[in-house]
Amino acid sequence: MLGTDFRAGSPVWLDLGSPDTDAAAAFYGAVFGWQHLSLGPEAGGYGFFQRDGRTVAALGPLTEEGAASAWTTYFRSDDTEATAAAVTAGDGSVRVGPMRMGEGRLAQFTDPQGARFAVLESRMGLERTSEDNTLVWVELHVPDPEAAIRFYQGLFGWRSQEMRAPGMTYRVLSIREGDQQEGSFGGVAPLQGEQETARWVPYFAVADADAVVTAVRGNGGTVLMPAANVPDVGRIAWLTDPGQAVFAVLKPNPRQN
Structure with missing residues (x-):
C-alpha cells in the first residue's frame, strides 16, 4: 500500500x-x-x-x-x-x-x-497517504495494458502481477525494490467503455464511500460509477469534481491478520 x-x-x-x-x-x-x-x-x-x-x-x-x-x-x-x-x-x-x-x-x-x-x-513529497481522505492508490486505464506495462518498466523498472477482477485481468504494480506486495501502489486496467480515455486515476481512501458520493452530488460534482463492492478490495466509487476532473474513492476492506 x-x-x-x-x-x-x-x-x-x-x-x-x-x-x-x-x-x-x-x-x-x-x-x-x-x-x-x-x-x-x-x-x-x-x-x-x-x-x-x-x-x-x-x-x-x-x-x-x-x-x-x-x-x-x-x-x-x-x-x-x-x-x-x-x-x-x-x-x-x-x-x-x-x-x-x-x-x-x-x-x-x-x-x-x-x-x-x-x-x-526532489526530497519533497506528500506528507500523508493511505489513511482517510488521502491518496491510497493510482490506477492507469489504457487500451493496451501489456504495452503500458512495458513502457513504464522501461522508465521505472516496475514489477506487475496479474489478478482476476470482475470482467477483466487486472495488473497490480509495485516498485522495483523490496517486497512486491509491500511495494504495491497501483494497477493497470483496460478501458471501460467507448467513452473512457486513457488516464491515471487517483483513489482516495475514505471511511464511507456512499457518504462521499452524496457529498459529491451535493457540491456540484458528478457520479460516474456509484459506490459498489469489489471482492477482496473494498467499496469503490468513480466521481468527478465540478471541473470534470476524474477521481475515485475506496473504503478498503479491513486487513486480515
Whole structure:
C-alpha cells in the first residue's frame, strides 16, 4: 500500500489543474475536509491541500493551452533528464521540462497511449497517504495494458502481477525494490467503455464511500460509477469534481491478520 517512504518509481506527488481554483478548493473542502493553503501570487496560483496541517495534494490553475481539468500523478525519479530520454525512446512525449522546481526538478509527459503523468526529482513529497481522505492508490486505464506495462518498466523498472477482477485481468504494480506486495501502489486496467480515455486515476481512501458520493452530488460534482463492492478490495466509487476532473474513492476492506 502507498506510503511516504518514497523510492524510485513511487507515486510521490499529486496535483489538480483546475479552471477555477477557488471553486475546486471549496469542493474538496466540502467532500474531504481538506484545507487549502495558497502559496500566493508569486507561485502562480499554486497551493497545497492539507489535512490537519499535512500536505495531501496540491492545486493550481491550468497552464497548458486547451488543457482540461485533471489530476496529475507524479512519480519519483532519480534523474529527470534520463527519465525524459526514456519516455522519448519509448514513443511517449515530453509536455513540460525537465525544469527546476525549488531544490528539485520536474517534468510532465504523455505516455504512448495518451495518459498524462509527471516525475519529480526532489526530497519533497506528500506528507500523508493511505489513511482517510488521502491518496491510497493510482490506477492507469489504457487500451493496451501489456504495452503500458512495458513502457513504464522501461522508465521505472516496475514489477506487475496479474489478478482476476470482475470482467477483466487486472495488473497490480509495485516498485522495483523490496517486497512486491509491500511495494504495491497501483494497477493497470483496460478501458471501460467507448467513452473512457486513457488516464491515471487517483483513489482516495475514505471511511464511507456512499457518504462521499452524496457529498459529491451535493457540491456540484458528478457520479460516474456509484459506490459498489469489489471482492477482496473494498467499496469503490468513480466521481468527478465540478471541473470534470476524474477521481475515485475506496473504503478498503479491513486487513486480515
